[in-house]
Amino acid sequence: MLAALSLLATSGSPALAALSYAPGVTDNGLHYLIVNGEFESTDDLSKFVTSAQISSTQAVTFNSSGGSVAKAMELGRLIRSLHLITMQARGLECASACSLAFMGGTLRFAQPGAIGVHKSSFSDDTTLNVADAVSAVQQMTANVIAYMTEMGVDPAVLQLALTYNSDDIRYLSGSEMEKYHLTMTEAQPREAPPAQTATMPLPSIAPLALPPAGQAASQQPSTQASLPPIAAEPLPSLAIPVAKSGRVQNYKGQAPLKAASSSASPTVATFMNGSPLTILDDTGKWFRVRIGNKVGYMFRSWVWVAEFGAGPYGSQFVQVKSFDNYPQTEQYVRSSPLPLTAFLASNGWFAITLDRTFDPDSAEALLTKLKASGSIPDDAIVTWGNAFVRKVCCTKQ
Incomplete structure (x- = not known):
């Protein structure tokens, strides 16, 4: 279980303007890249890709107070496409739009209080009129929600961020980061890395110390242990349980109970979504069911089956x-x-x-x-x- 992740960083050292990249490697062979500076719309992220490839980067950490939301999401997608992990601790700054770039990691580790969010993380400043500004903010919000979902992060963290003004950063606790899936522990991964990177060393119970930007690799403290390789997943059970009970759940909000297993047969009654039912028989495309004192046939795609339990009733x-x-x-x-x-x-x-x-x-x-x-x-x-x-x-x- 991940207990701690600490970064040896220069106290009070501010993030630089514009983006720059400082590579390094720990004694156990973990190659990392520190992203320094603020995200600007004009940043050429091909330099990040080049730096990552040259230094054989496996992990990314940040020293950034934020900046352009769109550019931060662009970097996050690059991090994901390169199958890199992200990690962050309080020794280096990652606030505002930087939190979006952090979300790009295929695995994500952060110390409590290491990630900061606030309203300006999700709305770039503009000089538009009121109507156009509202439209721009709505579009940006939609883009951020889609991005968070793409990265496996609960978009509810956006609601929390929007309650803090641009001059008041909210640093997330460890439990909050797990709640919103911003971080992933080895016990609860959101997405496994591809096979070719599955055995790379990751942050471990022993504190992982990374040097400040520019410190030589020979000066780096060692990491005492690494996580075990991700185990191969067993084949799942393909057994299908007998359907015995459930509820009506149809796109139209209601579904007909038919006299026979045919859509052309007479309708016995119509029942609203949520109506409980007992499944008497499974004919293949149709269930024979009892709803209240009525017995008839209901097309199986109109029935949420309790024994299946694949998802909560009422959500899509x-x-x-x-x-x-x-x-x-x-x-x-x-x-x-x-x-x-x-x-x-x-x-x-x-x-x-x-x-x-x-x-x-x-x-x-x-x-x-x-x-x-x-x-x-x-x-x-x-x-x-x-x-x-x-x-x-x-x-x-």
């Missing part, structure tokens, strides 16, 4: 892909920059979704945003997930 999934085999499913989930999970469906296929559910309005808005950015396929859908049986990838069963 953003489904991005499906496969008919597990190896292909696991490969897709693990190689995607998005925070994904996969479910065994009742038809034996595997449905890949974003790793959390949303209320219907938020799900539709996020689907539209991610499609427009090219982050998910054009045939991705929003679904209630009524046919999802259980999570099968990629967390421990």
